[in-house]
Amino acid sequence: MPADESHSGESWALSPDSRRPLPELIEQKLREQIIGGTLKAGDRLPTEPELARKLDVARSSLRTALQRLQLQGIVEVRRGLGWYVRRTDLTAVDDRLEGKLATRQFSQTDLLEVRIALETTATSLAAVRAGNGELDELAKLNHQYQRAQVEDTQEVIELDEEFHSALIRASHNELLESMYQTLVPGLQDCKRHTNTTREVHNRSANEHEQVIWFLRRHDEVGAKSAMTSHLLGLYNDLVTDDITVKATLSTYVGVSDKPIWNKPR
Incomplete structure (x- = not known):
């Protein structure tokens, strides 16, 4: 079942950390959903408008966060279909060039x-x-x-x-x-x-x-x-x-x- 049809809005609440940029908080929340098993490899994420509503953020900030995760190979966009989880094993992500760039190494x-x-x-x-x-x-x-x-x-x-x-x-x-x-x-x-x-x-x-x-x-x-x-x-x-x-x-x-x-x- 696609991720946007099976999860409640409460699980998408962001961490109230005003010291960190909003896209970084969104990225952290999506990582938590993947690590916790809420989102699995192959799952389709909610559409951008729906995900922005769940997270209560602007689509521009959401898109930045999704791009960060895409660069790390964690999610991918399929033309005409939307965003999908590509991998759930995040332990080796930071060893890749994209991961190092996204995590500012x-x-x-x-x-x-x-x-x-x-x-x-x-x-x-x-x-x-x-x-x-x-x-x-x-x-x-x-x-x-x-x-x-x-x-x-x-x-x-x-x-x-x-x-x-x-x-x-x-x-x-x-x-x-x-x-x-x-x-x-x-x-x-x-x-x-x-x-x-x-x-x-x-x-x-x-x-x-x-x-x-x-x-x-x-x-x-x-x-x-x-x-x-x-x-x-x-x-x-x-x-x-x-x-x-x-x-x-x-x-x-x-x-x-x-x-x-x-x-x-």
């Missing part, structure tokens, strides 16, 4: 350096591959991000991630997108520990706009440089004393002004 600087490498490559690819509709969508997402309430940390994080994820998709490289998605949970944790003022938020939105400007002109070198400068801002805020030599703009962007990728025919 790498330093924030390691995470951000890989993020810069992946996302700047995706940006240069998007400059020669993205269609007008995709660029219009990026501009729309950035407008929503710019209008977000800075005090609402979760909203700012989610809107920022929507923009960057859309940019990754615009690269039209499925493997690159898959690799990037493994970093998302850790990246969101980094952002939660960053104090954002309205001035910093506006600067970030302006930097997004600059990236879009280069993308619309199919300038992959300019787009990559603009994205690198944008991401280095967060990196420099978080860089720690255990890094002997920190990365700079020249680390990721070459000095040549020649095209990196072949132009579309």
Whole structure:
């Protein structure tokens, strides 16, 4: 019997821990359901709207938690059918790369350096591959991000991630997108520990706009440089004393002004 037809609402109550991000509490609850045997391998989870109602959370926070579990190989999404439990043996999960990423077993600087490498490559690819509709969508997402309430940390994080994820998709490289998605949970944790003022938020939105400007002109070198400068801002805020030599703009962007990728025919 599917999980959403056999369990009472009381078993879905979240732990009242206001110090932890909501997606992390949701992830913990779903893990408890699996470890306790309430959810078994092959079980279908309730639909996202139903599960959000049971947990009394927004679907955006629920989706983040489900993505974290998906990266760890604990649940999987089946197109047109919903979310299913993939495995119940969680003892070996953290030994996998996805588990280590989801449980933050790498330093924030390691995470951000890989993020810069992946996302700047995706940006240069998007400059020669993205269609007008995709660029219009990026501009729309950035407008929503710019209008977000800075005090609402979760909203700012989610809107920022929507923009960057859309940019990754615009690269039209499925493997690159898959690799990037493994970093998302850790990246969101980094952002939660960053104090954002309205001035910093506006600067970030302006930097997004600059990236879009280069993308619309199919300038992959300019787009990559603009994205690198944008991401280095967060990196420099978080860089720690255990890094002997920190990365700079020249680390990721070459000095040549020649095209990196072949132009579309």
